Amino acid sequence: MIRYAALLLLFFSASGCEQKHDITPSGHQVTVDIIAPQQGVFSAFGNQALAGFQAGLTLRPLLPNGDRLEVRIHDSNSRSDQALALLDDINQQATVLACLSGSNTVLTMADTIQRNRLPTLAIIATHDDVNRNSHYLTRLSTSNSVESQIAASYVRDEMYIDTVAVVYNGNNTYSESLAKDFARRFAAIGGNVVAIDSVENVLSDTVPASETLSLTEAQLLYATVNAASLKQLLQAGLPQKPPRALFLSDGLLSDMRYNKPGAIPLINGALTIDHYADDVELSAAGTALVSYLDTANIEASAFVKLGYEGYLMIYSALAACPDYERECINDRLRNSGRIQGVSASFRSEDGHTQRPVYVNRIHGTRMLRQVKVY
Amino acid sequence: MLFKAVTGRIPLLHSYEPKPGLLGLATSIRHSIKSFFTIRLRTMTLKTANEQQIDTALSGIVLQRSSHTGYLSHLKGVDFSMCDGQVGAVLVSPFSVMEYLRVVVSVMSPSKTRGPLPSALGIVKSRSITIESTRRQQALVVDDTHTLPLPATCEVLDKALNINAPEAFWEANPRRENSKESIKVANLPDARESQKYRDHHIPFFSYASEERFKDLFGALREDSKIDSIYITLMLLSTLLATVGLFADSSAVVIGAMLLAPLMSPIVSFSMGLLRADRSMLKSSLNKIFTGIVLALIASALLALVLPNVEMTAQMKARIHPTLLDLAVAIISGIAAAYSKSFKEIIQSLAGVSIAVALVPPLSTAGIGLGQGEWIIFAQASLLFFTNLIGITLAATFTFQALGYSNAVKSKKSILAILLIMLVISYPLYLSMREIVVRQEISRATGYDRFLVGNKYIIVKSATIRHDEGKDILNIRLYVREVMQREELNILKKKIESAFGRELHIDATVEYIL
Numbered sequence: 098m099i100r101y102a103a104l105l106l107l108f109f110s111a112s113g114c115e116q117k118h119d120i121t122p123s124g125h126q127v128t129v130d131i132i133a134p135q136q137g138v139f140s141a142f143g144n145q146a147l148a149g150f151q152a153g154l155t156l157r158p159l160l161p162n163g164d165r166l167e168v169r170i171h172d173s174n175s176r177s178d179q180a181l182a183l184l185d186d187i188n189q190q191a192t193v194l195a196c197l198s199g200s201n202t203v204l205t206m207a208d209t210i211q212r213n214r215l216p217t218l219a220i221i222a223t224h225d226d227v228n229r230n231s232h233y234l235t236r237l238s239t240s241n242s243v244e245s246q247i248a249a250s251y252v253r254d255e256m257y258i259d260t261v262a263v264v265y266n267g268n269n270t271y272s273e274s275l276a277k278d279f280a281r282r283f284a285a286i287g288g289n290v291v292a293i294d295s296v297e298n299v300l301s302d303t304v305p306a307s308e309t310l311s312l313t314e315a316q317l318l319y320a321t322v323n324a325a326s327l328k329q330l331l332q333a334g335l336p337q338k339p340p341r342a343l344f345l346s347d348g349l350l351s352d353m354r355y356n357k358p359g360a361i362p363l364i365n366g367a368l369t370i371d372h373y374a375d376d377v378e379l380s381a382a383g384t385a386l387v388s389y390l391d392t393a394n395i396e397a398s399a400f401v402k403l404g405y406e407g408y409l410m411i412y413s414a415l416a417a418c419p420d421y422e423r424e425c426i427n428d429r430l431r432n433s434g435r436i437q438g439v440s441a442s443f444r445s446e447d448g449h450t451q452r453p454v455y456v457n458r459i460h461g462t463r464m465l466r467q468v469k470v471y
Numbered sequence: 472m473l474f475k476a477v478t479g480r481i482p483l484l485h486s487y488e489p490k491p492g493l494l495g496l497a498t499s500i501r502h503s504i505k506s507f508f509t510i511r512l513r514t515m516t517l518k519t520a521n522e523q524q525i526d527t528a529l530s531g532i533v534l535q536r537s538s539h540t541g542y543l544s545h546l547k548g549v550d551f552s553m554c555d556g557q558v559g560a561v562l563v564s565p566f567s568v569m570e571y572l573r574v575v576v577s578v579m580s581p582s583k584t585r586g587p588l589p590s591a592l593g594i595v596k597s598r599s600i601t602i603e604s605t606r607r608q609q610a611l612v613v614d615d616t617h618t619l620p621l622p623a624t625c626e627v628l629d630k631a632l633n634i635n636a637p638e639a640f641w642e643a644n645p646r647r648e649n650s651k652e653s654i655k656v657a658n659l660p661d662a663r664e665s666q667k668y669r670d671h672h673i674p675f676f677s678y679a680s681e682e683r684f685k686d687l688f689g690a691l692r693e694d695s696k697i698d699s700i701y702i703t704l705m706l707l708s709t710l711l712a713t714v715g716l717f718a719d720s721s722a723v724v725i726g727a728m729l730l731a732p733l734m735s736p737i738v739s740f741s742m743g744l745l746r747a748d749r750s751m752l753k754s755s756l757n758k759i760f761t762g763i764v765l766a767l768i769a770s771a772l773l774a775l776v777l778p779n780v781e782m783t784a785q786m787k788a789r790i791h792p793t794l795l796d797l798a799v800a801i802i803s804g805i806a807a808a809y810s811k812s813f814k815e816i817i818q819s820l821a822g823v824s825i826a827v828a829l830v831p832p833l834s835t836a837g838i839g840l841g842q843g844e845w846i847i848f849a850q851a852s853l854l855f856f857t858n859l860i861g862i863t864l865a866a867t868f869t870f871q872a873l874g875y876s877n878a879v880k881s882k883k884s885i886l887a888i889l890l891i892m893l894v895i896s897y898p899l900y901l902s903m904r905e906i907v908v909r910q911e912i913s914r915a916t917g918y919d920r921f922l923v924g925n926k927y928i929i930v931k932s933a934t935i936r937h938d939e940g941k942d943i944l945n946i947r948l949y950v951r952e953v954m955q956r957e958e959l960n961i962l963k964k965k966i967e968s969a970f971g972r973e974l975h976i977d978a979t980v981e982y983i984l
Contacts (some may be wrong), residue, residue, distance in 0.1 A: 159768045243922060246922060246925055247920075247922060248926065250922075250927030250951075251927070254927065254929060254949070254951065254983055255929065282925075286951055330700075331671065453969070466918060467918075468918050468919070469918050469919055469920065470919075470920040470921065470922055470927075471919065471920070471921050471922070471965045471966075471968070471969050
């Protein structure tokens with residue numbers, strides 16, 4: 098009788114355990130090329146995303162067939178022309194490309210990528226046109242149009258706000274298009290955009306920023322500017338006549354943590370859209386990443402997490418294409434199937450990644466979930 | 472002896488000196504806890520100045536001049552004074568480790584209010600106390616410094632010590648002449664009873680007294696026999712429960728629970744398991760089995776006669792057993808055995824019967840049988856067997872804890888029941904997990920929004936339930952624009968993807984103007 102009991106217990110304990118297979122190294126390797134802005138104005142998110150990508154490489158270095166992944170990193174110096182030149186250089190030998198540059202650079206590279214038929218994953222770029230005309234570019238981040246639609250709807254239908262002012266960086270395609278898209282969508286659902294202007298214009302005026310942006314009328318300021326501009330803007334005029342609420346574009350908190358940490362208290366309580374929230378449960382992959390980042394003393398910013406998910410996506414494509422043919426890899430990148438990300442699963446369909454995003458409220462250096470949008 | 476003398480094994484009390492803080496107390500307890508399990512009762516004899524002789528079984532004795540300080544000061548009824556010309560002895564005779572723990576807790580209680588004297592203690596106060604022990608080489612340790620072999624006599628010597636104290640001391644401690652000898656040993660075992668512990672350490676739990684055991688055992692033996700009353704009550708309670716289930720009346724179902732006589736043979740079966748009493752096991756098992764068959768037949772026949780109605784809430788409540796039901800059964804089993812053991816609280820058994828319903832699940836299973844609904848039959852039977860197994864196991868171990876046997880003697884049977892419990896725990900766990908997941912889904916939807924095309928859809932509320940083998944999501948949505956069928960299909964896919972399961976969705980859409 099005791100033997101039967103022991104057997105039964107063994108059965109139950111065995112059925113409750115996850116089986117883990119060790120991968121035996123094959124001795125072969127496959128290289129992933131990365132173009133990232135390691136220096137220059139965009140180095141903040143470039144280096145953070147790179148840290149995330151390398152975290153993935155550390156945590157899962159071997160493909161299921163035992164081949165080892167390696168990375169070749171190319172610094173674009175935050176310049177689109179340099180990124181384009183690098184693309185020409187690596188085209189012959191590259192198997193797959195991860196691009197950690199912003200929308201401007203990726204838009205510049207899009208035609209060449211299409212011409213060279215090089216499977217490319219744009220990890221950070223969000224502009225809708227990034228992969229509009231390229232069948233070899235897959236976008237990991239949510240597009241600007243999705244972000245602006247969610248922001249406009251949330252402000253109008255959940256915050257019950259009627260009037261907004263909008264500000265953007267005039268020298269940044271991503272910033273301007275996101276701001277204008279938001280304004281258009283907000284107006285389309287019955288909202289009133291009382292002012293829309295570039296931060297450069299606002300700050301060059303002698304009139305205080307608060308008046309330029311008609312903030313006496315606006316209940317909310319929607320800002321798609323970078324950390325430096327936002328700090329200037331907030332210090333220039335808004336403390337005198339602050340709007341009821343502040344809504345910021347994605348990635349701004351990470352930018353601020355890296356570039357203007359002292360200004361973080363200025364955006365406390367602001368809303369923002371991001372792929373992640375700091376108060377939601379992590380998946381197994383997310384838990385592994387956070388443990389690794391703790392050990393390596395790296396801050397788990399949104400860009401680090403994006404870089405890590407980018408690695409998981411490329412890993413998944415390479416794992417499905419043991420011969421590492423570009424066409425196969427590209428197909429797998431563009432239609433990935435379900436991949437478990439840091440806190441939620443995602444998949445790509447025709448090069449567009451389907452993933453939930455969060456509307457968060459900034460609290461200190463944390464982003465707290467308000468809603469999750471699928 | 473100036474302060475105290477100790478003989479025997481009385482951990483913690485032997486050399487207990489209160490250390491400051493909880494940490495000190497915890498350290499003392501940790502060091503002594505092992506020695507609790509080495510306590511034995513020894514036959515000892517105490518003779519007083521008035522030639523009173525006490526033959527009893529003790530683990531140790533503490534002789535003390537004053538009870539105004541130290542741990543004795545926490546005990547009611549202990550009044551030893553340095554000024555009454557008498558020496559006091561605390562006799563320690565625990566029947567179990569648990570009882571000894573109660574003594575330790577009583578004397579170490581930080582409360583300044585004196586608690587009652589624990590039943591494991593006796594008090595003797597006399598001018599002279601002589602201690603003898605059957606154990607050779609037992610010694611009396613005096614003031615933690617001297618060791619004297621037993622037998623030894625502790626006697627008050629008048630004027631043996633001159634104390635120079637201020638007058639205020641004598642006012643506070645007046646000399647009490649002619650104090651009476653005092654003996655409180657009614658709780659202690661006589662020497663004859665102590666013989667059974669002679670060769671063993673005291674058990675973890677106390678043995679039940681002979682009287683309590685005799686009463687209970689007789690009652691349980693009676694409970695295990697089938698008689699006409701049992702059959703009548705079983706039939707009536709089943710019919711009542713079946714009608715109550717069809718009528719969806721919780722009052723009627725509760726009435727049937729109170730009427731049901733199934734609990735008694737299950738409790739008898741538990742005692743039979745504990746003591747490996749074959750006749751009790753056989754008769755109680757026979758009675759339970761008969762009850763089950765009767766209930767199934769009666770409810771199945773009634774289900775055939777009654778019109779075929781939709782499943783009522785009362786029926787549904789009996790076809791989704793979870794681990795919580797097992798927990799209810801276990802707690803009820805403990806309560807059943809406990810209330811059966813004491814005549815004073817036997818009426819509590821009715822409450823136990825309501826808490827862990829036995830007949831309603833059987834009736835539901837019978838209805839399933841009668842209507843040919845095998846899933847209902849299987850699920851309701853699972854609930855019944857969950858209750859049966861839970862009660863049996865819990866009652867068996869409760870009887871053991873109450874001292875009706877020092878071990879479960881029918882080891883094979885109890886292992887078999889444990890195995891069955893393990894096996895049924897798995898579907899119960901799955902069922903429980905399913906409920907938890909559903910609750911999590913309902914909770915999570917408070918934060919969920921969907922974007923379909925350019926349409927932002929707000930989830931205002933959502934609940935999920937399981938019906939007809941499907942998960943059904945009732946969801947209330949706010950949206951600005953009219954949604955087309957294609958968009959609704961995309962929304963359904965997104966919702967299913969978010970929840971990780973296929974769903975039947977009933978949506979109420981409200982428009983934001």
